Amino acid sequence: MKALLTLLLLCAWCGPVLADVPIGWRGDGTGEFQRVLPPTQWSAQSGQNIVWKTPMPSWANGSPVVLGNRVFVTSEPSDLIAVDATTGEILWSRRHDFLDTLTGEALKKGLSQTSRIPALTEELGPRQKTVNRLKRDVRRQRSNPEGVQNLEKAMGALNETRTTLEGIKSTYHVTETEKISHQYASGFVGYASATPLVSGGHVYALFGNGVLGCHTLDGTRVWMVHVDVPAPHMHGYHSGHAASPRILDGVLVVGIGHVHAFDALTGEKRWENGEYRDFGTPATIRVGDAGYVITPMGRVLDIQDGKPVLQASAALWYIGPLIQSDRLYFVGNAQGKSRASAIRLSPASDGTLTSSPLWSVELPKARYYGTPAPHAGLLHITTRYGEVLAMVAETGGIRYRTAETLRKPIEVYSSPLFANGHLYMTSEDGMTYVYTPGEAGYNRVTTNDLEPLRSSLFATHTSIYIRALDHLYRIQRINR
Numbered sequence: 001m002k003a004l005l006t007l008l009l010l011c012a013w014c015g016p017v018l019a020d021v022p023i024g025w026r027g028d029g030t031g032e033f034q035r036v037l038p039p040t041q042w043s044a045q046s047g048q049n050i051v052w053k054t055p056m057p058s059w060a061n062g063s064p065v066v067l068g069n070r071v072f073v074t075s076e077p078s079d080l081i082a083v084d085a086t087t088g089e090i091l092w093s094r095r096h097d098f099l100d101t102l103t104g105e106a107l108k109k110g111l112s113q114t115s116r117i118p119a120l121t122e123e124l125g126p127r128q129k130t131v132n133r134l135k136r137d138v139r140r141q142r143s144n145p146e147g148v149q150n151l152e153k154a155m156g157a158l159n160e161t162r163t164t165l166e167g168i169k170s171t172y173h174v175t176e177t178e179k180i181s182h183q184y185a186s187g188f189v190g191y192a193s194a195t196p197l198v199s200g201g202h203v204y205a206l207f208g209n210g211v212l213g214c215h216t217l218d219g220t221r222v223w224m225v226h227v228d229v230p231a232p233h234m235h236g237y238h239s240g241h242a243a244s245p246r247i248l249d250g251v252l253v254v255g256i257g258h259v260h261a262f263d264a265l266t267g268e269k270r271w272e273n274g275e276y277r278d279f280g281t282p283a284t285i286r287v288g289d290a291g292y293v294i295t296p297m298g299r300v301l302d303i304q305d306g307k308p309v310l311q312a313s314a315a316l317w318y319i320g321p322l323i324q325s326d327r328l329y330f331v332g333n334a335q336g337k338s339r340a341s342a343i344r345l346s347p348a349s350d351g352t353l354t355s356s357p358l359w360s361v362e363l364p365k366a367r368y369y370g371t372p373a374p375h376a377g378l379l380h381i382t383t384r385y386g387e388v389l390a391m392v393a394e395t396g397g398i399r400y401r402t403a404e405t406l407r408k409p410i411e412v413y414s415s416p417l418f419a420n421g422h423l424y425m426t427s428e429d430g431m432t433y434v435y436t437p438g439e440a441g442y443n444r445v446t447t448n449d450l451e452p453l454r455s456s457l458f459a460t461h462t463s464i465y466i467r468a469l470d471h472l473y474r475i476q477r478i479n480r
Contacts, residue, residue: 023065024197025244025281026415026456030322031373033419033459039477040422040434042464044450051463051474052088056081059469061193061242061413063455065203066465070217071474072203073467074192080205082219083472085465092219096211098173101226113168120165127158173209173230189240189279191231195455197245197252200264206254208241214252214267223267228257235277235317236333243276243320248284248291251303255282259295261306271306274299280320280332280371287326288347294328296320300345300353309353313360314341319371319415322379324393331363331372331381331391338363340381340396361396364389370415370456373423378437382416382425388435388442400441406431413454417464428454430468 027033042049062074070091071083078096083089099110134151141147168174191208198204202222206212208231213224231239243255252264255276262269276282280296284303291303296319298312314321314330322329331340341360348354367384374380374393381389386406390399406412410429417424422445426432430450435442453468463476 020200022197022199022247023067024199024246025063025065025195026371026417027458029246029281029283030324031371031415031417031456032375033417036419036459036461037477038419038459038462038464039475040448041446041477042432042448042450042475044430049475049478051476051478053471053473054083054088054090055471056467057093058192059190060467061190061454062244062467063195064458064465064467064472065196065198066458066460067198067217071465071472072196072198072205073472074194074196074205074207077191078207078209078211079192080196080203080213080215082203082217085460085463085474088472088474094213094215094219094221096205096207096209096213096224098209098211098226100213101211101224110172114172114174117165117168117174120161120168123161124158124165127154127161130154131158173226189231189237189242191241193240193242193454194281195244197247199247202264204245204247204252204264206243206245206256208256210256212245212252212254212262212267214264222265225262225267225269227254227260232257233277234279237279240279242279242281244281246282246284246293248286248293248303251291253282253284253293253303255295259293259299259301259306261293261303270304273301273306273308278316278320279318280316283321283323283328285323285326285328285345287345287353290347290353292345292353294321294323296330297334298330300355310345310355312343312355313357314339314343318367318369322372322374324374327358327393329372329374329379329393331379332368338365338368340379340391342393342396359396364398364401369411369413370425373416373418375418375423375437380416380418380423380437382412384411386410386412386425386427386433388416388423388425390437390442402435402442415456417457417459419459424457424464426453426457426466428452432457432466 058076060074065072069085081093082091131154138147194206196205210228210230212227214222246253252262261271278296283294293301296316298314300310315334316332317334328343342358344356370382372379372381379391389401414426423435432448434445451468455467458465466473
């Protein structure tokens with residue numbers, strides 16, 4: 001009986017894979033993982049239920065994606081990594097720098113120019129010291145024409161070196177790793193905060209340096225393009241990027257700087273439309289015979305040509321909209337307000353699209369960094385400091401909420417996961433709180449420790465995969 005149950009679970013999990021349902025951020029984008037039995041307990045200190053943990057080359061905020069025996073993750077600043085799900089062994093790693101998008105003479109020139117960066121950088125220090133010394137000399141001898149001339153010449157040389165260096169970096173979008181460190185606020189988001197997407201035997205990865213790549217599952221490069229400016233200015237924050245790719249009808253959609261669409265097989269640009277200054281991942285939806293893209297700011301675009309179809313009366317800064325059947329849910333922050341709203345999309349008789357507002361309510365005043373996890377008519381919402389709310393999807397009313405919050409300044413950047421009757425909420429210090437929702441409210445079942453992280457969890461038939469800042473983990477119920 002136990003063997004039969006295991007086989008049935010495996011078949012249930014393999015169903016979407018065989019049907020080629022795209023797998024990306026939070027699985028299908030909702031964070032609700034159905035027909036799975038992941039563990040609810042683990043511990044970094046005791047090693048409980050940790051099958052393996054694999055050191056990563058660098059940190060990342062992007063979440064893991066699992067297909068069959070492959071786990072795909074990102075690593076700062078621009079690496080896509082495939083890991084064996086059974087052993088935790090790194091199978092391959094592919095870089096996504098601007099130079100990787102060039103070929104022929106353009107690549108040759110780019111390599112030649114960027115090879116000058118170390119020497120030019122080394123020149124800056126001595127030239128700056130010379131300028132500083134000559135400035136002091138001129139201040140002491142104000143009427144010394146020769147000293148002034150020497151200073152002007154030294155400043156000219158310094159500016160020339162600096163201009164040349166910055167020009168090369170700007171032209172070839174050189175990633176400066178020291179500015180992308182999770183130790184500093186300016187690099188808090190980094191370049192590897194988007195989650196890979198697997199579809200049709202390919203894995204797609206988008207990075208904050210503006211590079212989008214497509215590879216086969218064994219790591220063979222199919223195509224790579226530079227999409228837009230690196231780490232653009234964002235709503236509600238200095239700069240950064242975290243929006244993951246989405247796909248529908250063979251069209252790959254990414255949001256970085258602008259909304260872009262590509263042929264998923266060839267990488268050919270299909271269209272570009274409008275500014276994209278949102279951290280959240282765009283959503284895709286089919287209504288009738290047509291497919292659409294919905295941005296966090298409520299714009300609805302035709303997925304085939306990018307033409308605007310509707311502007312929903314909703315907006316989000318930090319997260320994307322949630323799709324449930326023909327409904328769009330916008331839950332979170334924008335323009336200093338905390339709100340939630342629901343909109344139904346339906347095809348009109350003339351072939352166009354219509355929208356019907358269902359409800360709009362104020363949320364408890366807080367920051368919301370996680371997209372809700374839906375289940376059984378409720379939207380499970382997490383706040384910045386770890387409060388959990390159960391919102392009725394039909395009305396927008398709050399059915400119940402937890403009374404507890406985390407110890408500040410610990411925050412929740414991960415989106416919640418719902419699986420096998422349990423809600424998983426993970427905070428940046430690596431603690432995962434597991435709740436069972438019920439008529440009386442949330443009951444905390446377990447609290448599990450790990451290392452710091454900002455990614456969302458991914459569940460399969462018996463396991464949870466977690467991309468922490470320094471390691472990738474596979475958690476599975478182990479009988480000992």
